């Protein structure tokens with residue numbers, strides 16, 4: 001056998017003795033060791049990837065969810081509280097995050113929004129490198145207030161529209177906008193909480209303003225003013241205006257020589273009680289959504305404008321007006337549906353009106369700046385609310401918290417950010 005000669009073999013000259021290794025040999029050993037380590041590491045990484053892959057079959061966002069949880073774990077949460085101070089701004093811009101809904105939960109979406117403090121929001125944007133490594137980009141936004149998913153309509157109201165009610169009793173104009181993509185919570189916030197298909201109008205900002213208006217009427221400070229209250233409710237759909245208190249009758253918008261804008265023939269109902277005004281809110285809201293399915297909803301493509309008007313008894317002159325606007329879904333403006341020309345035109349109209357609105361609010365903040373109100377029907381009919389010394393406005397940007405909505409949510413936040421930009425030092429003296 002070949003082994004039988006082994007004992008007779010002399011050590012070869014180029015073979016080092018056992019207690020001696022050349023530097024070259026040590027290097028070879030080290031390389032081997034490193035290779036083994038690398039292979040082990042690669043095996044571990046593969047095992048981890050397999051494990052994640054397995055977990056992601058049940059939870060597609062598993063890895064992002066872990067990363068976001070880790071970020072949240074390091075945050076110190078100090079959210080808005082009922083007792084926090086209300087800041088009196090001429091322009092208030094805030095954001096409300098709603099909870100994940102059933103549909104989003106069933107799809108196992110991950111909540112990508114954190115609200116660490118009363119005026120900060122962090123967006124955890126899921127991203128992927130070219131080599132498919134996942135990571136999260138965290139972006140911080142600041143607003144006047146940020147409402148997290150535990151806030152009620154009552155709390156949102158307290159910091160947004162409520163401080164503006166006294167404005168209309170003191171000869172001013174007030175506006176409050178709900179802005180955001182379809183399904184983000186605009187109608188829930190403005191009209192009231194949904195219970196199945198029915199809506200509790202007492203819990204919406206329309207209804208809450210109405211209740212406070214009637215409370216203020218009897219306030220010793222204002223009772224002697226003898227105000228009468230009336231309300232109107234209409235919808236702007238592209239260039240068309242429809243009366244929601246008159247079976248969607250089409251209305252014309254006219255501008256006279258003095259730039260006074262009028263919606264010709266708009267129903268304006270005198271209201272004597274809170275219940276009466278809630279009835280009008282209900283009627284207009286039902287009119288707005290009648291004959292629609294949520295999948296093909298016209299209401300997401302129109303702006304709804306609810307107005308409460310004050311006049312001194314016996315006078316035609318408007319003493320104060322509160323306009324509350326449930327805006328068209330902002331994702332419509334970005335609609336690139338090439339197959340449907342009608343949708344494209346609608347999208348362009350919505351886009352135009354939302355851009356004009358932003359510019360008008362910014363102009364309001366710059367007092368006396370040129371007001372580009374002719375840019376759209378919406379800003380045209382709201383013109384009188386953007387002029388005057390005593391005009392105040394509030395924008396509530398609504399966001400859906402799920403990862404599928406993150407692009408739309410970022411668009412919403414950037415828009416709201418642009419509206420706010422100028423007003424960092426713009427605190428009104430009361």
Ligand code: ADP
Nearest residue numbers: 098099101181182183184185186187188189194
């Ligand atoms: P939009 O008017 O922006 O299209 P909706 O107000 O109709 O959106 O809201 C979409 C759905 O989400 C509704 O079923 C509504 O009840 C629900 N929703 C919205 N905001 C909230 C919230 N803050 N809390 C609980 N549910 C909400």
Ligand code: MG
Nearest residue numbers: 186187299300
């Ligand atoms: Mg809606």
